[in-house]
Amino acid sequence: MKQVIFILLSAAVGFFTSILVLKGFKYDFSHLAEPFQIGLLISILILLFISFVKYTQIKNLSRKEVEGDEEDEVDVLIYKKYTDFSLLVQSSLILSILVMCAAITTTLQLIYIVLGIVALIISFLFSIRSVQLLKVAYPDRNIPSTSEKNFAEKLLAISDEGERHVLLIGLYKSYFLFTTALIIGIVLAALYSLSSGNSQLFSIIIMSLVLLMTHGKYSMAIRNK
Amino acid sequence: MKSRLKELRARDGLNQTQLAKLAKVSRQTISLIEREEFMPSLLIAVRIARIFNEPIEKVFIIEEDEL
Numbered sequence: 079m080k081q082v083i084f085i086l087l088s089a090a091v092g093f094f095t096s097i098l099v100l101k102g103f104k105y106d107f108s109h110l111a112e113p114f115q116i117g118l119l120i121s122i123l124i125l126l127f128i129s130f131v132k133y134t135q136i137k138n139l140s141r142k143e144v145e146g147d148e149e150d151e152v153d154v155l156i157y158k159k160y161t162d163f164s165l166l167v168q169s170s171l172i173l174s175i176l177v178m179c180a181a182i183t184t185t186l187q188l189i190y191i192v193l194g195i196v197a198l199i200i201s202f203l204f205s206i207r208s209v210q211l212l213k214v215a216y217p218d219r220n221i222p223s224t225s226e227k228n229f230a231e232k233l234l235a236i237s238d239e240g241e242r243h244v245l246l247i248g249l250y251k252s253y254f255l256f257t258t259a260l261i262i263g264i265v266l267a268a269l270y271s272l273s274s275g276n277s278q279l280f281s282i283i284i285m286s287l288v289l290l291m292t293h294g295k296y297s298m299a300i301r302n303k
Numbered sequence: 304m305k306s307r308l309k310e311l312r313a314r315d316g317l318n319q320t321q322l323a324k325l326a327k328v329s330r331q332t333i334s335l336i337e338r339e340e341f342m343p344s345l346l347i348a349v350r351i352a353r354i355f356n357e358p359i360e361k362v363f364i365i366e367e368d369e370l
Binding site: 145146147149150153154157218237238239240241243244 | 318319320321324327328329330331332333334335336341343344347
C-alpha cells in the first residue's frame with residue numbers, strides 16, 4: 079500500500095511539473111536569498127546551542143557513578159546523545175557551507191560571508207571535540223586521535239562485530255538514500271534550469287560525477303573480495 | 304537463534320556493561336545479541352559461554368528449522 083501511494087504521489091508530482099514546464103512557468107528564487115541566509119544562520123545557532131547542551135550532558139553522564147542496570151541505562155543514554163551530537167554538528171557544518179555559498183553566489187554581502195565562515199569554524203571545532211568526547215565517554219577504549227594517520231580506518235578497526243553490524247545497516251540504508259536523493263537532485267536541477275532560465279548544467283555534471291564515483295568505489299570495494 | 308543471555312546475566316548478577324567487559328566486546332553488541340538482532344561469531348559465543356560456565360549450546364539455542 080505504501081509503495082502504491084508513493085508511486086501515485088510521484089506520478090502526480092511529475093505530471094504537474096511537466097504541465098508547469100510546458101506552459102513556460104518561470105520562477106526566480108534570487109529575491110529569497112537574504113531571508114534564506116538569515117534563516118540558515120538562525121538554524122545554525124540553534125543547532126550549535128543544542129550541540130553544546132548535549133556535549134555537557136554527555137560529560138556529566140560519563141562522570142556519574144552508577145551500578146547495576148542503571149550503568150547500562152546511562153551507557154544507552156550516552157550513546158544516543160553522542161549520536162545526536164554528531165548529527166547536530168555535521169548539520170551545522172553543512173549549513174555553514176551553504177550560507178557561505180549562498181552569500182557568495184547571490185547577495186555577495188560581506189556580513190553573511192563572514193558569519194558563514196565564523197559558523198563554519200565553530201562547527202569544525204565542535205566536530206574536532208566530538209572525538210575528544212568519545213574518549214571521555216568511553217575511557218576504556220583505545221580511540222585514535224584525529225591527528226593520527228588513517229584516523230577513519232583506525233576508528234573502524236576498534237569497533238567490534240556488533241558495532242560493525244549496526245554501522246553496515248546504517249551505511250547500506252544511507253547509500254541507497256544518497257543515490258535516490260542525488261537522482262532527484264539532478265532532475266530538480268534540470269527543472270530549475272528550465273523554469274528559471276539559469277543553466278544548472280555544471281551542478282548536474284558534478285552530481286552525476288559524484289554518483290558515478292560513489293557507485294564505482296562501492297563496486298570496486300566488493301568486486302575483489 | 305535464541306539466546307539465554309538475559310536469564311544467565313540475571314543468575315550471575317551481571318549487567319550488560321560488565322558482561323561486555325568480560326567478553327571483550329561493546330555493551331551494544333551484548334544488547335543486540337539479547338534482542339536477537341545479531342548473531343555473534345563463534346569466538347564471541349565461546350567467550351560468553353565460558354563466562355557463564357555453560358556449554359555453548361545451552362547459551363545459544365538454534366532451532367531445528369534454522370539448521
